[in-house]
Amino acid sequence: MDIIEILKERKQTVLDKWFQDVAESYPEETTQFLGRKGDPFANPLGHALRQGLGGLLEGLLSDVQPDDLAPHLDEIVRIRAVQEFSPSVAVRFIFSLKKIVHSVCGEEQPQGLENFDAAVDRLSLLAFDNYMACRERLFEIKVKELRDMVAIQTRNMWKATAAQGGGKASNKEPAGGQ
Helix, strand or coil: CEHHHHHHHCHHHHHHHHHHHHHCCCCHHHHHHHHCCCCCCCCHHHHHHHHHHHHHHHHHHCCCCHHHHHHHHHHHHHHHHHCCCCHHHHHHHHHHHHHHHHHHHCCCCCECHHHHHHHHHHHHHHHHHHHHHHHHHHHHHHHHHHHHHHHHHHHHHHHHHHHHCCCHHHHCCCCCCC
16 A cells, blocks of 8 residues: 555544644643644644644645645744744654654555655755744844844933033944944
8 A cells, every 4th residue: 555545544643643742842731732622713823733734744645845835834833943942853843753654554664655754854854944044033133133222222321421411422432433
């Protein structure tokens, strides 16, 4: 039997195990919260994870190229990038899919398993690139915020100095020539 046929038959099992594996990467109380199904507004993180994982699995079963799965991957990776995960933990969920698929197949070695594993590997590389791009963007935002705060503080300091000195300090350059 072909791996795609097997996984289509067992898709919900794979998806449930995959979601549980991702949820377990969070603290215990978060894991319990994520596991609650229902209103996507009451559990937006759980909903986004389910949607993203479902889209990724569906794409892999439809023989879509990993690059075409970027929107589903982005949905998950952006969430994990803003959390305090190390890069390896943040993208580990991709690798766990291979383990889950192999456990679902049991002793069988279905046709196409190597191709499926290779597609997951390519997806993992894409996930890592995506994660690093998100982290880089976050750090750029933090640097800009810090720069803006320093500029505001400096401006306030010079205004206060000018007000105390009768306006004479406003014509002077700040120390350091900036």
